[in-house]
Amino acid sequence: MFEETCPEGRVAIVLGDEGEGLARLTREACDLLVRLPMRGRIGSLNVSASLAAALYAFVLPSRRDGEA
Numbered sequence: 001m002f003e004e005t006c007p008e009g010r011v012a013i014v015l016g017d018e019g020e021g022l023a024r025l026t027r028e029a030c031d032l033l034v035r036l037p038m039r040g041r042i043g044s045l046n047v048s049a050s051l052a053a054a055l056y057a058f059v060l061p062s063r064r065d066g067e068a
Contacts, residue, residue: 013054018044
């Protein structure tokens with residue numbers, strides 16, 4: 001499910017809008033881009049739900065390793 005490992009050190013999470021996502025220059029400044037897979041009848045999530053899902057995915061691998 002998770003193909004990339006979480007980077008070491010400080011991380012900035014940049015969120016895009018529902019329609020256009022991130023502006024081109026913003027995308028180009030990012031080291032890693034991710035998307036949340038949308039299944040079923042849900043077309044998109046609001047920004048707070050998207051951030052919660054991204055943070056959960058960021059923390060989940062460390063919990064699997066028994067670190068947290």
